[in-house]
Amino acid sequence: MFTRLIVYFSYFLQTSGAYQKTKQFFFNLLENPHSRLKAYFDVFMIGLVMISVFLLIYEIDKEINAIQLFFEESIITIFIVEYLLRFWIYNDNHKIVLEHYEKAEYLDIPFSLSKIIKLILTKKIEYMISPLAVIDLLAILPSYRPLRFLRIFLIFRLFKLFRYVNSIKLFSQILTSKRFELYTLAVFLGFLIFIGSISIFLFENPQSGGHIENLFDAVYWAVVTLSTVGYGDITPLTPGGRVVAMALIFTGLGILSFFTSIIVSAFTDKMQDMRENRTFAELQRIENIIIICGFGRVGRHIARQLKKNQQPFVIIDTNAAHAAAARHLNYLFIHADASKNEVLKHAGIEKNASAVLCTTGNDITNVYITLTSRQLNPDIRIISRVNHNENINKLYQAGANHVIHPFEIAGMAVAEYVGQPVAFEAILGIIREEKQIVMETICVQGGSSIEGSKIADIDFEHSKLMLVGVISTHPAHQKHKNSYPLKGQDFYFNPEKYFELQQGDLLVVLGRQVGVDHFRYQLEKSRLKPGAKR
Amino acid sequence: MKRIAVFGSSGMALEVISRLDPETCSAVYIGQNQAEVAAFRDKGLKAEVGDFRIDDELKAAGIGSCIDYLFCFFAADSDNVFLTISARALDNKLTIIALIDDPDSAEKLLAAGANKIIDPYEICGRKTHEILTKPEITNILDQTVFRRHDLNIAQLEIANGSWLEKRKISSLKLNEKHDLILIGIVDKASVDDLHFAIEEQEKYLDAGDILVVMGPTRAIRAFKERAALTSELNHQA
Numbered sequence: 001m002f003t004r005l006i007v008y009f010s011y012f013l014q015t016s017g018a019y020q021k022t023k024q025f026f027f028n029l030l031e032n033p034h035s036r037l038k039a040y041f042d043v044f045m046i047g048l049v050m051i052s053v054f055l056l057i058y059e060i061d062k063e064i065n066a067i068q069l070f071f072e073e074s075i076i077t078i079f080i081v082e083y084l085l086r087f088w089i090y091n092d093n094h095k096i097v098l099e100h101y102e103k104a105e106y107l108d109i110p111f112s113l114s115k116i117i118k119l120i121l122t123k124k125i126e127y128m129i130s131p132l133a134v135i136d137l138l139a140i141l142p143s144y145r146p147l148r149f150l151r152i153f154l155i156f157r158l159f160k161l162f163r164y165v166n167s168i169k170l171f172s173q174i175l176t177s178k179r180f181e182l183y184t185l186a187v188f189l190g191f192l193i194f195i196g197s198i199s200i201f202l203f204e205n206p207q208s209g210g211h212i213e214n215l216f217d218a219v220y221w222a223v224v225t226l227s228t229v230g231y232g233d234i235t236p237l238t239p240g241g242r243v244v245a246m247a248l249i250f251t252g253l254g255i256l257s258f259f260t261s262i263i264v265s266a267f268t269d270k271m272q273d274m275r276e277n278r279t280f281a282e283l284q285r286i287e288n289i290i291i292i293c294g295f296g297r298v299g300r301h302i303a304r305q306l307k308k309n310q311q312p313f314v315i316i317d318t319n320a321a322h323a324a325a326a327r328h329l330n331y332l333f334i335h336a337d338a339s340k341n342e343v344l345k346h347a348g349i350e351k352n353a354s355a356v357l358c359t360t361g362n363d364i365t366n367v368y369i370t371l372t373s374r375q376l377n378p379d380i381r382i383i384s385r386v387n388h389n390e391n392i393n394k395l396y397q398a399g400a401n402h403v404i405h406p407f408e409i410a411g412m413a414v415a416e417y418v419g420q421p422v423a424f425e426a427i428l429g430i431i432r433e434e435k436q437i438v439m440e441t442i443c444v445q446g447g448s449s450i451e452g453s454k455i456a457d458i459d460f461e462h463s464k465l466m467l468v469g470v471i472s473t474h475p476a477h478q479k480h481k482n483s484y485p486l487k488g489q490d491f492y493f494n495p496e497k498y499f500e501l502q503q504g505d506l507l508v509v510l511g512r513q514v515g516v517d518h519f520r521y522q523l524e525k526s527r528l529k530p531g532a533k534r
Numbered sequence: 535m536k537r538i539a540v541f542g543s544s545g546m547a548l549e550v551i552s553r554l555d556p557e558t559c560s561a562v563y564i565g566q567n568q569a570e571v572a573a574f575r576d577k578g579l580k581a582e583v584g585d586f587r588i589d590d591e592l593k594a595a596g597i598g599s600c601i602d603y604l605f606c607f608f609a610a611d612s613d614n615v616f617l618t619i620s621a622r623a624l625d626n627k628l629t630i631i632a633l634i635d636d637p638d639s640a641e642k643l644l645a646a647g648a649n650k651i652i653d654p655y656e657i658c659g660r661k662t663h664e665i666l667t668k669p670e671i672t673n674i675l676d677q678t679v680f681r682r683h684d685l686n687i688a689q690l691e692i693a694n695g696s697w698l699e700k701r702k703i704s705s706l707k708l709n710e711k712h713d714l715i716l717i718g719i720v721d722k723a724s725v726d727d728l729h730f731a732i733e734e735q736e737k738y739l740d741a742g743d744i745l746v747v748m749g750p751t752r753a754i755r756a757f758k759e760r761a762a763l764t765s766e767l768n769h770q771a
Binding site for chain 1: 667
C-alpha cells in the first residue's frame with residue numbers, strides 16, 4: 001500500500017506542471033549558469049556573505065544589539081533555506097522511483113522500496129559531502145547555540161563566495177585542471193623541505209653551535225627559506241648550514257617560477273574557453289540574435305550597421321586575424337567553423353536567432369553554411385553572399401531566402417548613377433537614412449481607425465507623410481491598378497482614393513521618422529478607444 | 535548620348551554595360567588582351583584592346599575627346615588610381631567612377647580625381663542589412679531603382695518655358711493627375727541639395743530645377759513629354 005502511494009506520488013510529481021515549474025525556477029535561481037536570475041541571486045548572496053562577515057568582526061569586541069541579531073538570524077535563515085533548496089534540486093527522487101518501478105513492472109520482478117531509499121540517500125549524501133555543500137553547512141552550523149564552539153568555522157562563510165564569484169570558481173577550475181603538475185610540484189616541494197629541514201637540523205643543532213633546537217624549528221626555517229621570505233628569526237651560523245640555506249634559496253626561486261608558469265599556462269589555455277563560455281552565456285540571454293558567418297569586408301559592414309541600430313549579433317569565423325579584429329571592436333565572436341552543427345547550435349540557431357548571414361568570400365562555404373542552417377532551423381531567414389553568378393541558384397537550392405552578389409549590385413548602382421545621378425542619390429539617401437527622410441512600412445492593425453477606411457479619408461498630411469503604396473495579400477485589392485508582385489505579396493503603387501484598407505495591409509510611406517512615429521501612435525491610440533473596430 | 539569607356543575587370547564591366555540603357559548610353563570596353571575583347575565582341579558589345587598605362591592609348595580610346603564617362607574597374611586600387619590620374623590629366627570634365635577594393639583607397643582615388651567611388655563590399659553589406667531590417671522597402675526600391683519591374687524612379691529637369699515653371703509644388707498633384715509620386719526637387723540654386731517634396735509644398739518651381747519622381751514607366755514617359763510643353767500647349771492638351 002505504502003509502495004503504491006509512493007509510486008502514485010512520483011507519477012503525480014512527474015506530471016505536475018506546477019512542481020516542474022517551481023523546481024525549474026529554483027534551478028535557474030541557484031544553479032543554471034546561463035540564467036540571468038542566478039546572476040542577480042549571486043550578487044545578492046555576495047552582499048549577504050560580506051555583511052554577515054562584517055557582523056562577525058564587529059561581534060569580536062562589541063555586543064551586538066537586537067536589530068543586528070535579527071539581521072544575523074535572517075541571513076542564517078536565508079543560508080539554511082538556500083542549503084535545503086540546493087539539497088532538493090540536486091536530483092529528482094521521483095525519477096529514481098519511477099525508473100525502478102517501470103523496470104520492475106517490465107521485467108516482472110519485485111519492486112524493492114529499501115533499494116530505492118538507499119539510492120536516494122546515496123544521491124543526497126553525495127551532495128552533502130561535495131566540497132561546496134560542506135562549506136555551506138559549516139557556514140551555518142556554528143550559528144546554532146549548542147555548537148558555538150565551532151565558531152572558527154564561521155570563516156567558511158567567506159568560502160561560500162566560491163559559489164557566487166565566477167573568477168574564484170575559475171581559479172579553482174584552473175587549479176583542478178593542473179592538478180597533476182601541482183601534485184608533482186607538491187611532492188618535490190615536500191621532498192626538498194624534508195631534506196632541507198633534516199640538513200639544517202644536522203648542521204645547526206645546539207650541539208653543533210646552532211640555534212635550531214628541534215625538528216619543528218628546522219621545518220619552519222626550511223619553509224621560510226624555500227619560499228624566499230626569509231624572516232631572519234633563525235639564521236644559520238655554521239658554514240654547512242649556510243650552504244644548505246643558499247641551496248634552498250636557489251631551489252625555492254626555481255619552484256616559485258615553476259608554480260607561476262603552471263598557473264599562467266593554465267590561464268592561457270583557459271582563456272579561449274573563458275571567452276567562448278562568456279559568449280555562449282550571453283547568447284543564451286539575447287533574443288532575436290543575428291548570426292554573421294564570416295567577418296571579412298562584407299561582414300564588417302553589416303556588423304557596423306547592426307551595431308549602429310543596436311541589433312544583437314554574433315560573428316562566427318575561423319580566421320585568427322578576423323577574430324582579433326572582432327574582439328578589438330568588442331563584438332560577440334565565436335572562433336570556430338560556422339558550417340559545423342554544434343557551432344551554429346551554440347550561436348542559438350535553434351532557439352533565439354532570427355537570421356543567418358553567410359558573408360564569406362567563398363561560395364562553397366556559403367552553400368554549406370546555408371544548407372546546415374536550413375537543416376537546423378527550417379524557418380530561419382538566411383541571406384547569403386555569392387561571388388559567382390553561376391552559384392546563385394545553388395544557394396537558393398540550399399535554402400537561402402535572399403542571395404546578394406556584390407558586383408551585380410555595384411554594377412546596378414554604377415549604371416543607375418550614370419543614367420540618373422540625382423534620382424539615384426535621392427533614393428540612396430532614403431535607403432541609408434542620411435537625409436532625415438525615411439521610407440517605412442506601417443501595418444494596418446485590426447481595430448485601428450484606418451482599418452476599412454478609404455485612402456482619401458486618411459490624413460497623411462497631418463503627420464507630413466506621403467503614401468507611396470500599399471503592400472497586401474488581400475484578394476479584395478486585386479481589382480486595383482498598378483499592382484506589382486513582391487515576394488508572395490502585391491505592391492499597389494499610388495493607390496486610388498477609393499482603395500479600402502484591410503487588416504494586415506502595409507502602408508509604404510515617405511517622411512521624417514518623427515512623422516512616422518506620430519502616425520503609428522495615432523493608430524495605436526485609436527485601437528484603445530472605446531468602440532474601436534474589433 | 536553618353537559615351538562611356540570601361541577599363542578593368544571584365545566581369546564587373548559586363549555587369550554594368552548590360553544594365554546601361556542602349557538608347558542613351560554607348561559603352562566601349564577597353565580590354566588588356568585580345569581574349570577579353572573577343573569575349574565582349576561575341577556578346578555584341580563594343581570592345582578594343584588598350585593599355586591604360588600609356589596616355590596615347592587612352593587618347594586613342596577617346597579619353598580627352600569623345601568620352602564622357604570613365605569606369606575604372608581594376609581589381610588593384612593602385613591601377614585604378616593610376617588610370618584616374620592619367621585620365622584626369624587628359625580631360626578635366628570627364629566623369630570618373632572607380633571601384634575600390636580597400637576602403638582606405640577611397641580618399642586616394644578622390645584625390646586622384648575620381649567623381650564617384652563604388653565599394654562593392656560596402657554596398658553588399660548595406661544591402662544585406664537593408665534586407666534584414668526593411669525587407670519590404672528594400673524589395674520596392676529594388677523594383678524601382680534597379681528597374682526589375684515596370685516601376686521606376688526618374689529625374690526630370692524643368693526646361694525654360696515649361697508649364698511647370700512658376701508652379702507651386704502643392705498644386706502639381708502628380709499622384710492624382712499623372713500617377714506619379716514626387717519624391718523631391720533639386721533646386722537649381724543649390725545643385726547638390728535634394729529637398730523632399732513633402733516638406734516643400736509651398737515652393738515654386740523654376741526652370742533648371744530637377745524633379746525626382748517615382749512611377750510606372752509609361753506614366754514617367756508621358757509626364758516627361760508633357761513637361762516639355764509650354765503652359766498654353768499644356769492647357770490645350
